[in-house]
Amino acid sequence: MTDPLSVPAPAGRDRLRELLDAVTDAGNTAVGDMARSSFASEFHFSRQVRRLTGESPAALRRRVMLERAAWRLQRGEAVAVVAAAEGWSSAEVFSRAFRRAYGVPPSRAADVHFRLTAPNGLHFHPPESLWLDAGPGADPSAPSVSALMLAHDVDDTACLLAAAAQLSPQQWVADVAPGQTVLEWDGPEASVGAVLGAIVWTKEVWLATIAGxxxxxxxxxxxxxxxxxxxxxxHDAIAARWRATIADHSAAGRLGDTVIDALCDPPESFPLHGIVAHVLTYSAHRRELARTMLAALGVSVPSGDPLSWMREI
Structure with missing residues (x-):
């Protein structure tokens, strides 16, 4: 069965986030209010929330508000203050709801964890956020952080190269940053072309090293x-080889292997996982340099933030 929270939103939008904002907005005390703030009919709003979370809007709001209330009580706030702030009609009504949910009165909030059982792993997260558990049914193929960063590095480099195509031939080689050197052995990188070329060149060199x-x-x-x-x-060709090489070595459990480069004086040892870290570190640095340089030449590019990139893939 598909996890209801894994349903993708249209590119560039986080529909679940929009719906949850409407559900938890302090001013939206009724489902109709939630729907209007989400620009949907009450029927469609309720159906979307239930499909994506497994709870009705009212039940979801009530549970999240109770979790936040329990957390606030644990921090020493008075029952009446919390009840009013969380939208309950009276402290008595709030106390009854709290006891039903947690099995103890609000005065014993310190004895319980503020999280309640949820059908979707969605909870209040202090101080004003939400937390979504991956859960036991999480996609086992979800990428590791390293795999995610490898993919982001390649995609972001491609984005910058596409933006650089807007430059004139003179701008491509212009000394935008005279004297700029990232790594001494790579030489000066004063132009956009030099910086972007170094990103591709670095992967090409290490691929040759790994492959012998x-x-x-x-x-x-x-x-x-x-x-x-x-x-x-x-870059497209090199990046495909780079990702395949790292993926193959990772799957074989060989990222701990070491290349001993006898051409260095004295010879140096390079563990494969260290090579990956080296490439990603200096690629990230150069990509930000390229962004600054492109901006100086009048070319606007996206921020390169992995979080923004993840919303688009």
């Missing part, structure tokens, strides 16, 4: 040799 191939030529990533669309096409 010859050191690759840098021509395909130098801004003097390629324009943004050409570099973007090269």
């Amino acid at each position: 191939h010859d050191f690759p030529s840098r021509t395909a990533t130098r801004p003097e040799s390629v324009d943004a669309p050409t570099l973007a096409a090269h």
Whole structure:
């Protein structure tokens, strides 16, 4: 059975968040109020909330408000104050509801955890947020943090390369940041083309290291040799290899393997998981540099925030 909270919203919108905002808004004391603030009919609003959460709007609101009330009582607030603030008609009505939910009167709120049993893992989260448990039925294929960051790095680099295609040939190689050097051995990166080229080049070099191939030529990533669309096409190929290589080694449990580079003087050891961390760290730094440089050249790009990116995928 599909988790009702996993139903995707249209790109760029968090419909569940919109519905929950309407349900928990202090001014929306009735389902009709909730529906109006969510720009939906009462019937469709109720059906959406029940489909996405497994609870009616009224039941969901009541439970979340009780959880928040219990937390506030545990912090020492008076019963009458909490009852009024959470929208109960009187302290007596609130006390009866609290006892039914928690099995103890409000005066014993310290004896219970403020979370109540929920059909959807959705709870009040102090001080004014909500928390959604992944639960035992969570998708086992959900990406790890490292897999998520690998995918974000590749997608964000592609976004920046697409934006850089708006530059003129002169802007692509212009010294926007004279003297800028990220890593000494990579040389100066004063232009947008140099910074973006270095992101692609770094993955290409480490892929060769992992695979045991010859050191690759840098021509395909130098801004003097390629324009943004050409570099973007090269990036697509390198990124596909990069993600596949890391995924294969991860699945085989081999990210703990180590490459000993005898070409270094003295020789250096590079664990694969350290290589991934190195690539992601400096790619993130360069992507932010590229954003700043593109902005200086009049090209606007999205923020690159992984949270914003996740809403679009």
